[in-house]
Amino acid sequence: MTTQTQTGPDPKTALSSRGGGPRADRSFQVLTLVAGLLVLAVLALILITTTREAWPALSEMGLRFITENRWDPPSNVFGGLAFIYGTAIVSLISLIFAVPVSIGIALFLTELAPRRLRAPAVTVIDLLAAVPSVVFGLWGVLVVAPKLVPIYQWFNDVLGGIPVIGSVFGEPVGSGRSFMTAGLILAIMITPIITSIAREVFDTVPRADKDAALALGATRWEMITGAVFPHSFGGLVGAVILGLGRAMGETIAVALIIGSSTQITANIFASGNAMPAVIVDQIGESTGTFTAALIGLGVVLFVMTVLINTAAQTIVRRAEIRMKGARS
Amino acid sequence: MTTTVDPVTRPPAAGAPNLTRSALSVRRRVTNQVALGLIVLALFVAVIPLGLVVWSVLSRGGSVISWEFLTEDIPNSFRRSGGGVGPAVIGTLIITGMAALMAVPLGVLGAIYLNEYGKQRPLARLIRTMADIMTGVPSVVMGLFIYSAWVLLFDARTGFAGALALACLMLPVIIRSTEEMLRLVPDELRQASLALGARKWRTTLTVVLPAAISGITSGVLLAIARAAGETAPIVFVVGVTTAPNWNLFSGENTALPAQIFRNASQVFEPAQERAWGSALTLIVIVLVFTIIARIIANRFAIKER
Incomplete structure (x- = not known):
């Protein structure tokens, strides 16, 4: 690259020629910028291409696409309410189980764990995140679901008679593939993400606040409720919403476990279906408007997850800024 | 704990407050113990499923795995026993490899823009936010994107379409993690290099x-x-095949996650066995990458100054 041209020992040329000249600098910057802009391009393209392909179904069904409970591909009626309901109920169940456990683990890692235990505990959580979701699905459908049926039956026997609660804990489906099983497996899968964000949030609580609480004679738990929680509430809300976004988009495990039946029922032990699961189940044998409708479900899912993730990011960021203000 | 003072070493002075643990009311002490117990329990609640999954996969997949299983063609019927998942192993390796080939350079370049050029400019901040949002886009949506932008356009399911979908999923993750690492590089290094005329x-x-x-x-x-x-995009973008296909650009392909998904919902014993075997293979592949990543990160971490 030593292009010592005929210009001779001009120091200026010698210096600039090593770097390939200002043009190289400029083009490298443009190259990196293009790579960065790719993110924006892909996001825009996702919205444009999927909406275009889904348009035949979306324009025909209009708002009924998300408000009507009738999914009948042969007669070209596509009302996906049951799938939206399934996604919502499964995500809700998974959050109910995952949030307390995740917050507990995060508290353990930041406030309780001896230094020696911290690294192995973090590794375990990382491994939990590394297991592919399809493996959880396989385990859920072949091992967990059948084993849970007797437990569901017990809940049904004990609580089934009570008027309102009874309808929630209704007759369990024989295979065990139900909203509840899908929610439980999902809970395992979203625990690592909620835990990691909750940990970051707890780490921002000022040392002085915790020491002050302990110095006033608070027990460890009183320190957590008095000093840690008030400081990290906003961040925790963000973590939970981010977990919700993950749960909604999770596809394969839910597709295997939820049981694939189009119905809206309060019974959490019954089988149902969810938006991502329907897409992956049915797109193989679909044509025409049916394909468009399935892609339409994807558009709805995309918009919902983007909204949820944006909200979560905003909340977490705002909470972080406030924390940093408190620390200084 | 709040009070670990040994009462013996502390002569009880008249009027001095009692700071020992016994001075706490029973209610406060019990609440504390119960709450701390629950926190430790939470960790076990997370560890147990991990242990159970790993045990299931090892015990049921371990008996299936052999050299033949990893290399032979996939039987064309779920009922048939024997055969293997060779094409899926090949598919996983070349599809993921191709995706990495596309996403890694672009992701690193994007991160260089964010950390070296864009910094806190509005455009850089927008890209950063959008990368975070893109990380949260469900994989099935990314699959639908490639399905409508590539598969429907060329009317062909190929391994390359799967690689595109995986690349889109990897891109924001690589951008954000690389940017994080570039930020750790001390500014003195940059200044020294620039001062030398580079x-x-x-x-x-x-x-x-x-x-x-x-x-x-x-x-x-x-x-x-x-x-x-990742399974969802592979399942409907890549297609199905029972014979190995080394060509990413023509012909349908398959991958381990897709094999697990297809076989898991079958009632036939041979299919389920293949699912467990594929799951073990996949976990081993994923684990090898994760462990290498950890070793590299620990061994050669940037010494913070």
Whole structure:
């Protein structure tokens, strides 16, 4: 690259020629910028291409696409309410189980764990995140679901008679593939993400606040409720919403476990279906408007997850800024 | 604990407050113990499923796995026993490899823009936010995107379409983790290089990147491990095949996650066995990448100054 041209020992040329000249600098910057802009391009393209392909179904069904409970591909009626309901109920169940456990683990890692235990505990959580979701699905459908049926039956026997609660804990489906099983497996899968964000949030609580609480004679738990929680509430809300976004988009495990039946029922032990699961189940044998409708479900899912993730990011960021203000 | 003072070493002075643990009311003490117990319990609640999954996969997949299983063609009926998942192993490796080939350079370049050029400019902040949002886009939506932008356009399901989908999933992860690593590189290195007369692009490529290379590699390997386990886009973008297909650009392909998904919902014993065997193979692949990433990250971490 030593292009010592005929210009001779001009120091200026010698210096600039090593770097390939200002043009190289400029083009490298443009190259990196293009790579960065790719993110924006892909996001825009996702919205444009999927909406275009889904348009035949979306324009025909209009708002009924998300408000009507009738999914009948042969007669070209596509009302996906049951799938939206399934996604919502499964995500809700998974959050109910995952949030307390995740917050507990995060508290353990930041406030309780001896230094020696911290690294192995973090590794375990990382491994939990590394297991592919399809493996959880396989385990859920072949091992967990059948084993849970007797437990569901017990809940049904004990609580089934009570008027309102009874309808929630209704007759369990024989295979065990139900909203509840899908929610439980999902809970395992979203625990690592909620835990990691909750940990970051707890780490921002000022040392002085915790020491002050302990110095006033608070027990460890009183320190957590008095000093840690008030400081990290906003961040925790963000973590939970981010977990919700993950749960909604999770596809394969839910597709295997939820049981694939189009119905809206309060019974959490019954089988149902969810938006991502329907897409992956049915797109193989679909044509025409049916394909468009399935892609339409994807558009709805995309918009919902983007909204949820944006909200979560905003909340977490705002909470972080406030924390940093408190620390200084 | 709040009070670990041994009462013996502390002569009880008249009027001094009692600071021992016994001075706490029973209610406060019990609440504390119960709450702390629940926190420890939470950790076990998370560990138990992990242990159970690993045990199931090892015990049921371990008996299936053999050299024949990893290399032979997939039987064309779920009922048939024997055969293997060779084409899926090949598919997983070449599809994920192709995705990495596309996403890694672009992701690293994007991160260089964010950390070296864009910094806190509005455009850079927008890209950062959008990358975070893109990380949260469900893999099935990314699959639908490639399905409508590529598969329907060319009317062909190929391995390359799967690689595109995986690359889109990896891109934001690589951008964010690489940027994080570039930020750790001390500014003195950049200034020293610039003071020696190196241009900015040369400084970035020969000084900044090598300084952060271990962290970047570890982030990239984690992203690859995650992508190798992605199932949803593979299932409907790549197609099905029972024979090995080394060509990414023509003909349908298959991958391990897709094999697990297809076989898991079958009632036939041979199919389920293949699912467990594929699951073990996939976990081993993912784990190898994760462990290498950890070793690289720990061994060659940037010494913070």
